[in-house]
Amino acid sequence: MCMTCGCGTGDVHVEDAGHAHTHTHTDDSTHSPAHDHAQGTHEHVHEAAHEHSHTHADGSVHRHDPAHAHAHEHGHRSAEGQMHTHADGTTHAHAHHDPAHTHGADALHYGAGMAGNSAPGVTQSRLVQIERDILSKNDSIAMRNRAALAQRGIFALNLVSSPGSGKTTLLVRSIERLAGRLPVAVIEGDQQTSVDAERIRATGAAAIQINTGKGCHLDAAMIETALQRLAPTEDSVLMIENVGNLVCPAAFDLGEAHKVVVLSVTEGEDKPLKYPDMFHAASLMLLNKVDLLPHLSFDVERCLEYARRINPSIQILQVSATSGAGMDAWLGWIESGAHAARRQRPDPVAALPHLEQVATLKRRVAELEAQVTRLQSS
Numbered sequence: 346m347c348m349t350c351g352c353g354t355g356d357v358h359v360e361d362a363g364h365a366h367t368h369t370h371t372d373d374s375t376h377s378p379a380h381d382h383a384q385g386t387h388e389h390v391h392e393a394a395h396e397h398s399h400t401h402a403d404g405s406v407h408r409h410d411p412a413h414a415h416a417h418e419h420g421h422r423s424a425e426g427q428m429h430t431h432a433d434g435t436t437h438a439h440a441h442h443d444p445a446h447t448h449g450a451d452a453l454h455y456g457a458g459m460a461g462n463s464a465p466g467v468t469q470s471r472l473v474q475i476e477r478d479i480l481s482k483n484d485s486i487a488m489r490n491r492a493a494l495a496q497r498g499i500f501a502l503n504l505v506s507s508p509g510s511g512k513t514t515l516l517v518r519s520i521e522r523l524a525g526r527l528p529v530a531v532i533e534g535d536q537q538t539s540v541d542a543e544r545i546r547a548t549g550a551a552a553i554q555i556n557t558g559k560g561c562h563l564d565a566a567m568i569e570t571a572l573q574r575l576a577p578t579e580d581s582v583l584m585i586e587n588v589g590n591l592v593c594p595a596a597f598d599l600g601e602a603h604k605v606v607v608l609s610v611t612e613g614e615d616k617p618l619k620y621p622d623m624f625h626a627a628s629l630m631l632l633n634k635v636d637l638l639p640h641l642s643f644d645v646e647r648c649l650e651y652a653r654r655i656n657p658s659i660q661i662l663q664v665s666a667t668s669g670a671g672m673d674a675w676l677g678w679i680e681s682g683a684h685a686a687r688r689q690r691p692d693p694v695a696a697l698p699h700l701e702q703v704a705t706l707k708r709r710v711a712e713l714e715a716q717v718t719r720l721q722s723s
């Protein structure tokens with residue numbers, strides 16, 4: 346839960362009941378058996394040479410005096426490593442030596458508790474509760490959105506990235522190239538201004554802007570309202586450009602078919618490791634601005650390896666919105682998803698009771714016959 350911006354995000358640590366964990370002290374000594382927790386969760390705050398307390402799931406607390414100051418790798422792990430459960434219910438394990446999850450005396454890790462986050466004066470269990478409340482409401486609206494989109498054969502993508510990675514430019518170029526092949530409508534998310542929606546409307550595509558104010562992500566309720574106003578056509582593509590932010594939008598299901606994470610080569614190849622939730626949540630990564638590679642010391646292979654380390658099933662396309670490199674593959678990916686959504690659209694007639702099906706089909710036949718007569722006489 347990001348308390349600063351009021352959004353919900355973060356990992357939930359699911360610990361094995363009765364797990365053991367080891368603390369390594371500054372003198373390199375360790376202890377574990379005397380420190381086993383029967384089950385549940387506990388909260389650690391670790392600083393060098395400090396007095397600190399551990400709060401257990403049952404509410405009991407024990408304190409350590411400053412002499413107990415210690416560094417540790419990670420206080421919470423099962424035998425297989427750490428299991429993270431994401432907001433969408435997916436889980437993944439981190440090996441104990443995963444560099445994204447180890448730290449020593451010279452690092453402070455405020456995401457090691459079960460909430461995956463911290464806020465002054467708020468317990469980990471309270472943070473988890475707040476996050477669950479927000480996300481469960483969000484998820485039920487997202488399910489409604491997903492059903493409404495499927496009903497109309499609409500293929501919806503949620504584009505997520507840091508600001509400036511090229512989302513709007515990619516959208517503009519994609520819409521231009523898809524003209525006459527696929528109808529595209531866009532929901533634009535930004536804290537302020539309608540600049541991006543205007544850039545999209547300049548292509549002729551329908552677009553609606555959502556301004557989130559201090560909010561740093563779009564949520565499912567915003568999309569539900571925007572969909573009512575935008576009313577995208579059946580069998581179309583809906584592109585949602587999320588607020589530029591590699592953190593919070595990862596936790597919020599909008600009802601999309603896929604999250605597409607855009608990473609530009611000017612941002613550095615380490616971003617998948619630094620912002621793992623986003624790369625884990627995405628089905629596709631677009632590595633954008635590859636036209637700039639000759640001017641940078643960006644290690645493409647390393648970046649792709651980092652992304653696959655976080656999400657082994659992520660698909661990756663290297664593109665340049667400005668030069669057009671890789672755009673055919675990206676547009677092909679969109680088209681095959683759109684065709685699948687169209688094929689899976691439920692037949693509205695089949696959902697009707699038998700007699701109504703017959704009446705509806707007869708009306709349709711009469712309409713088609715009238716159309717044929719008109720065409721023959723013109």
Ligand SMILES: Nc1nc2c(ncn2[C@@H]2O[C@H](COP(=O)(O)OP(=O)(O)O)[C@@H](O)[C@H]2O)c(=O)[nH]1
Nearest residue numbers: 508509510511512513514633634637665666667
């Ligand atoms: N060189 C280069 N610049 C790009 C590319 N895509 C976007 N840009 C530039 O990156 C900047 C930010 O792009 P924008 O689409 O507004 O990013 P957004 O904030 O993610 O929507 C703009 O100056 C774009 O012209 C690209 O593929 N190559």
Ligand SMILES: [Mg+2]
Nearest residue numbers: 512513541586
């Ligand atoms: Mg933009």
